[in-house]
Amino acid sequence: MNEDYNSINRRKFVAQTALGLTTAATISHFNVDAAFADADTHQAMGTRTGEVTDNSAIIWVRLTTASVRNNAGKLIPGRVKQGAERPAITVPVDQLEGACSGAPGSVRLRYGIKMDLSDAKSTDWVEVTEKTDFSHRFLVNDLNPATTYYFVSETQGLDKKSHGVFTGKFQTAPTSNVPSNLTFCVMTCQGYPDRGHPDGHAIYPSMLALKPAFTCLTGDLVYYDNDEPYVTSPELARYHWQRMFSLPRLIDFNRQVGTYWLKDDHDTLNNDSGPESKSMGSFTFAEGQKIFRQQAPMGDGLNYRTFRWGSDLQIWFTDGRDFRSKNKVPDGPDKTIWGSEQKAWFKRTMKESNATWKILVTPTPLVGPDRSNKSDNHSNLMFKHEGDEIRNWLKANAPDNFFSICGDRHWQYHSVHPESKVHEFSVGAASDLHAGGSKGNDPAYHRFHRVKGGFLSATVKREGLKSSIIFQHRDVDGKVVYEFGSQRDASA
Numbered sequence: 001m002n003e004d005y006n007s008i009n010r011r012k013f014v015a016q017t018a019l020g021l022t023t024a025a026t027i028s029h030f031n032v033d034a035a036f037a038d039a040d041t042h043q044a045m046g047t048r049t050g051e052v053t054d055n056s057a058i059i060w061v062r063l064t065t066a067s068v069r070n071n072a073g074k075l076i077p078g079r080v081k082q083g084a085e086r087p088a089i090t091v092p093v094d095q096l097e098g099a100c101s102g103a104p105g106s107v108r109l110r111y112g113i114k115m116d117l118s119d120a121k122s123t124d125w126v127e128v129t130e131k132t133d134f135s136h137r138f139l140v141n142d143l144n145p146a147t148t149y150y151f152v153s154e155t156q157g158l159d160k161k162s163h164g165v166f167t168g169k170f171q172t173a174p175t176s177n178v179p180s181n182l183t184f185c186v187m188t189c190q191g192y193p194d195r196g197h198p199d200g201h202a203i204y205p206s207m208l209a210l211k212p213a214f215t216c217l218t219g220d221l222v223y224y225d226n227d228e229p230y231v232t233s234p235e236l237a238r239y240h241w242q243r244m245f246s247l248p249r250l251i252d253f254n255r256q257v258g259t260y261w262l263k264d265d266h267d268t269l270n271n272d273s274g275p276e277s278k279s280m281g282s283f284t285f286a287e288g289q290k291i292f293r294q295q296a297p298m299g300d301g302l303n304y305r306t307f308r309w310g311s312d313l314q315i316w317f318t319d320g321r322d323f324r325s326k327n328k329v330p331d332g333p334d335k336t337i338w339g340s341e342q343k344a345w346f347k348r349t350m351k352e353s354n355a356t357w358k359i360l361v362t363p364t365p366l367v368g369p370d371r372s373n374k375s376d377n378h379s380n381l382m383f384k385h386e387g388d389e390i391r392n393w394l395k396a397n398a399p400d401n402f403f404s405i406c407g408d409r410h411w412q413y414h415s416v417h418p419e420s421k422v423h424e425f426s427v428g429a430a431s432d433l434h435a436g437g438s439k440g441n442d443p444a445y446h447r448f449h450r451v452k453g454g455f456l457s458a459t460v461k462r463e464g465l466k467s468s469i470i471f472q473h474r475d476v477d478g479k480v481v482y483e484f485g486s487q488r489d490a491s492a
Helices: 010-019 203-209 234-245 248-254 285-295 340-352 381-397
Strands: 047-050 057-062 105-112 126-128 135-140 148-156 162-171 182-187 214-217 258-261 305-309 313-317 357-362 402-406 412-416 423-426 446-450 455-463 466-474 480-489
Touching (some): 047 162, 047 248, 057 105, 105 135, 126 135, 203 248, 234 285, 412 466
Parallel strands (some): 047 258, 214 258, 313 357
Antiparallel strands (some): 105 148, 148 162, 182 455, 412 446, 455 466, 466 480
16 A cells, blocks of 8 residues: 555545545545546645644635636736736636636545544535535544544535545644644745746745644735736635635645634735725625635634644734724824734733743734835834834743744844844745845844745754754745744743
8 A cells, every 4th residue: 555645546435435444545636537537526725724733623625616726717917016907807717727616515524543544533524505615614623632633525516426535634733731842834925926836836845845733824825906816806806715725836735734824914805904994896804804714724713812732832823904993093002903802812821821932923013124104013103002012011921932923024034122122033925026025134123134035934842841942034945044043941
């Protein structure tokens, strides 16, 4: 038997499903098997695993009419310049390059700790319809900590005959009292026309090579307002997700690595958007919130949340769009990005945590510095009051074991705030073509500054009673371009 979990013999799978058995074999999940040529349901966008804890995970599945994206569709290249004329879309969305038309039917999940799934548990079949964009998010909550799980998602059409299958894996977190050595990655800002390769951004195989325990996606995963076609309807918004996340490199990554997702402005509505932003045609901020939830492997609760990964690491994810004040109202005590409830939650849970390392992953900068023409984050003068409040609180309550990681900026940096001494790492754009916009190195803040694409990796290591964390800025090919580390007594 071939021990490559990436492949599954579909003929054997269909024959053995009734017996509750699956067999790994040699046919790639990217290839269309002859036995499935006439199937009416497929998974052209693969699967996504998210919100992984020590005992649970969410697995996203979407049924499609074809086994692969529409590579023969009408190409809509390029980016939209602000104020430029928007070219009209003259063909149906399903005829565009990269489209993945949804299919009605049902899906179920089988998962276990053995690669051949001979120990697999199975969910019930779940019907999917246009109402959920033909997708479903399975919550599995009977998992063991610090364990690799393998799964297969199975689809059937309206005829109730089993058709498409797709395999994947993920790793659960250790419990909060167990030390763990791990590496995780953080990425942001991936433009479709700027991806640099037809199969997707180079950072995905580069991140995969590090075998990360998980990866954080900090928003701007699609660009409704910059990348053609300009979004004027929910249908076009969903197309942007179809086109991006059906790229082979993204499919291959998401089927092997657990993820945590955050939204930002461009994958909610448009640049610097918030709840009171003007709609784009019939596409509203509320629709953007809804569609992000449909696409992300996460539950229906609050966007801000925290996860523990063993005794040494806890990560906080904050939402920067749902609760914000208008960017242009005068700054002061009542002006906010996080909102009072999210801010109180952050302070309370930070103080309750005994993790050795505490990391905030936020869509936008807390430290910066940023460009003078920007007004939507805590490093700007327009949100200085709340920014100072948060940074000063961190100085007083987490002085030596807290770090901030931000997305949104199209350049990489390591900054230290001059007054509060809060450290911040900007991930940088997902490709060199998408990098830019920086006003340059600021000696008062920057320990590292680079206007190129790439991603950030962080490694936690435990040796006896000492715990260390190492942050590494990497280029798109995974080469380390900057490194910063710290060590302290472990929490356990």
